[in-house]
Amino acid sequence: MSASVQLEKNGLTLALSGGASAYFNYFWLRENCDTAIDKQILERVYHVARAPEDLHAVKAEIEGDSLVVRWSEGDHTSRYPLAWLEKCAQNALREDEAELTRTLWRGDYYPKLQRFDYARLQTEPSQVADWAKTLITDGISLVQAVPNTDEALKDMVHLLGHVDPSCFGYDFQVRVHSDPSNIAYTTSALGLHTDLPSESPPPSVQFLHCRANESEGGESLFVDTCAVAEDFRSKNPQDFELLCKVDVPFRQIHKNFDMRDKHKMILLDRKGEVSGVSLSQHLVDVMDLPQKQLDDFYPAFRRFIHALEDPAYLMQFRLEAGECIVFDNNRVAHGRNAFKAQTGLRHLHGCYLNLSEVRSTYRILKAREQDKDKSKDNRVSKAA
Numbered sequence: 001m002s003a004s005v006q007l008e009k010n011g012l013t014l015a016l017s018g019g020a021s022a023y024f025n026y027f028w029l030r031e032n033c034d035t036a037i038d039k040q041i042l043e044r045v046y047h048v049a050r051a052p053e054d055l056h057a058v059k060a061e062i063e064g065d066s067l068v069v070r071w072s073e074g075d076h077t078s079r080y081p082l083a084w085l086e087k088c089a090q091n092a093l094r095e096d097e098a099e100l101t102r103t104l105w106r107g108d109y110y111p112k113l114q115r116f117d118y119a120r121l122q123t124e125p126s127q128v129a130d131w132a133k134t135l136i137t138d139g140i141s142l143v144q145a146v147p148n149t150d151e152a153l154k155d156m157v158h159l160l161g162h163v164d165p166s167c168f169g170y171d172f173q174v175r176v177h178s179d180p181s182n183i184a185y186t187t188s189a190l191g192l193h194t195d196l197p198s199e200s201p202p203p204s205v206q207f208l209h210c211r212a213n214e215s216e217g218g219e220s221l222f223v224d225t226c227a228v229a230e231d232f233r234s235k236n237p238q239d240f241e242l243l244c245k246v247d248v249p250f251r252q253i254h255k256n257f258d259m260r261d262k263h264k265m266i267l268l269d270r271k272g273e274v275s276g277v278s279l280s281q282h283l284v285d286v287m288d289l290p291q292k293q294l295d296d297f298y299p300a301f302r303r304f305i306h307a308l309e310d311p312a313y314l315m316q317f318r319l320e321a322g323e324c325i326v327f328d329n330n331r332v333a334h335g336r337n338a339f340k341a342q343t344g345l346r347h348l349h350g351c352y353l354n355l356s357e358v359r360s361t362y363r364i365l366k367a368r369e370q371d372k373d374k375s376k377d378n379r380v381s382k383a384a
């Protein structure tokens with residue numbers, strides 16, 4: 001055994017550079033052996049639950065820049081680069097390039113709304129990477145010069161991932177329906193809401209491709225609920241805490257579906273920052289909190305709705321034919337003004353996509369960009 005490695009009952013302690021040391025559990029080490037991952041499939045093929053209960057290292061030493069461990073099971077030896085172990089000890093192994101800080105926006109955001117050109121997105125991966133980044137940071141973007149075809153919507157989604165179906169199927173048509181299954185399919189005004197909190201999970205990215213907008217009225221409304229809720233947290237901390245805790249029941253029922261789920265009104269991410277809201281007055285089911293608790297809930301809920309409706313947060317504009325607004329459905333509350341169907345056609349073609357696919361695409365495209373830069377550097381240094 002090397003002097004810089006101490007074997008213990010359930011793990012080993014390793015001396016790191018700079019005089020620090022770190023403890024590593026045997027099961028953790030064993031399942032992170034290089035051979036535990038299939039080289040082609042890139043998934044773990046070793047199952048730690050199949051290891052003997054007393055799995056331990058019989059020998060561990062430093063060889064060059066690696067820790068080499070011989071195991072009590074199967075005459076197996078593992079080799080771990082010390083630099084990799086140090087990163088793990090500092091919890092810095094998986095720095096996630098897709099974990100980007102949100103840029104909160106308010107009612108004056110429209111001129112800064114990031115715009116992307118449909119044709120460039122089809123041919124330039126760097127544009128797709130910028131688009132994905134914008135969806136993660138700003139939660140909203142506008143694609144322009146979108147062809148007036150049924151396929152255009154799917155073609156945009158496929159640049160980032162796959163269509164995520166809902167109770168409406170793979171896509172939906174927002175226009176006046178003769179037998180509407182929700183208020184969006186009428187000419188009524190739609191208050192600020194997030195789509196389908198009745199589903200588990202609710203859809204996360206929404207695409208609305210404007211095929212025609214010739215009616216009087218029907219302006220689109222968008223609010224960054226993260227901006228509202230973070231301000232609300234500082235002004236009304238007790239209300240904020242309550243709305244982060246209480247499960248609100250949602251239900252959407254029609255002839256062929258009966259979707260139900262409960263969600264917190266204000267959603268927090270792992271860091272405790274607001275990631276969005278569950279908001280649909282049309283779909284709130286009969287509140288089933290104890291009635292006395294409702295004495296606190298309704299005033300808090302009403303104050304939060306009034307905050308959301310503060311014009312300072314409202315971005316209102318007219319979506320034009322050939323534009324597609326793409327937004328994080330759980331973060332950006334949306335709505336529309338009423339319109340007059342007799343003055344012209346208003347037709348949006350919509351669908352959903354999971355935000356985790358946007359993050360995944362962003363990581364992949366960034367990695368490809370970096371690989372390209374590296375091979376460019378190599379060519380430059382070879383030529384030099």
Ligand SMILES: [Fe+2]
Binds near residue numbers: 184194195334
């Ligand atoms: Fe909606």
